[in-house]
Each structure stands twice: as structure tokens, then as C-alpha cells.
Amino acid sequence: MNLPKLVLAALAADAVSNLDIVSTEIENFLNKDNFQSSVLKCYDEKYVLVAIAKNNYAQAKQALNVNAIMALSSGVRDRLPFAIPKFLGETLFQDNRVIVLSFICGDAYRKFIDHLQKQNFRGWKKHLIYEIGYKIGIAIAKIH
Numbered sequence: 508m509n510l511p512k513l514v515l516a517a518l519a520a521d522a523v524s525n526l527d528i529v530s531t532e533i534e535n536f537l538n539k540d541n542f543q544s545s546v547l548k549c550y551d552e553k554y555v556l557v558a559i560a561k562n563n564y565a566q567a568k569q570a571l572n573v574n575a576i577m578a579l580s581s582g583v584r585d586r587l588p589f590a591i592p593k594f595l596g597e598t599l600f601q602d603n604r605v606i607v608l609s610f611i612c613g614d615a616y617r618k619f620i621d622h623l624q625k626q627n628f629r630g631w632k633k634h635l636i637y638e639i640g641y642k643i644g645i646a647i648a649k650i651h
Contacts, residue, residue, distance in 0.1 A: 510559070510600075515545040519557035522596035522607045526555065541565035546610050554610035555595060559603050566604065573597075573606055 510518075512531040520526050527550035542565055544558035560566040576594050584591060592608040599605065 510543055512545050515543065515557045515559070515605075516547055518559070518598055518600055518605045519545075519547055519555060519607045522557070522598040522605055523555070524596075526595075526607075527551070528555075541568070554612060556592070556608045556610040557605065558608075559600060559605045569604065569606060576608065 516528050516531055520528060528547045529550050530548045532546045532548050532554065541561055542558045543561060544556060547555050547557060549555060558569065560569045573594055576592060579591060590611045592611055595607045595609060597604055597606045
């Protein structure tokens with residue numbers, strides 16, 4: 508399954524009512540062997556992550572992650588010194604679960620990405636920058 512990023516955006520809009528998407532920002536943010544994903548920028552300047560699992564292992568992992576995210580109440584979230592994505596919605600595409608989560612990025616990260624886009628970096632350089640950002644995020648998450 509290799510869906511165009513606009514199809515992923517359409518699936519996100521189907522999963523979450525009143526989601527006003529203005530652009531696709533990062534393709535294959537998650538592990539591209541197991542997921543097809545895209546970070547989408549919304550009209551309100553917020554970002555969302557849409558993901559569809561490519562195999563049974565990824566479907567199981569996705570289900571566990573969604574259950575864990577949904578188990579955290581707002582009271583628990585308020586006590587944490589860091590933000591956790593929120594489950595926004597889901598839909599089905601060819602019997603596969605498509606999930607949409609809030610995407611958390613800091614102002615410095617967003618400004619950095621905006622700067623790179625203005626500089627018109629293309630191809631491997633852009634992918635490499637996103638991959639580095641993703642790995643930094645994973646490292647920070649392991650600390651918590």
C-alpha cells in the first residue's frame with residue numbers, strides 16, 4: 508500500500524470532523540516499513556499525524572499505542588511535565604484502521620522546518636532533516 512499524501516489528508520478529514528487541512532508537511536514520519544503516515548498542517552496552525560498500518564505487526568502496535576493514549580485522562584495529562592498526543596479520530600480504508608493524532612512540535616522545531624521550506628531544500632536533504640528531528644524526539648521520549 509502506497510497512498511499519495513493527498514489521500515492520507517482526505518482520510519484524516521474523514522476521520523476528524525471540521526479538520527481544515529492546509530498542507531502536508533512531513534511524509535512517512537513513522538517507520539515507513541510498518542506505517543504510511545503524514546504530518547498535516549491545519550488552518551488553525553496546529554498539526555496532526557495521520558497513520559495507516561501496513562502489516563499485522565504495525566496494526567497491533569498501532570492498537571496498543573491508541574489504547575495507551577486514550578487511557579490517559581486529562582487529569583493525568585495535566586500533571587505531566589511534557590505533552591502527549593491526543594487521539595482525534597479514526598476511519599477505515601480497505602479494512603485498515605486509519606488513525607489521526609495531534610502532533611506535538613515545539614516552536615523551535617516548527618520555525619526550523621519553516622526555515623528549511625523557505626530555503627527550498629528538496630529530496631534527500633529534507634528527508635534527512637526530518638529523520639534527524641524524529642530521532643531526537645524518540646530520544647527525548649525515552650528519557651521521560
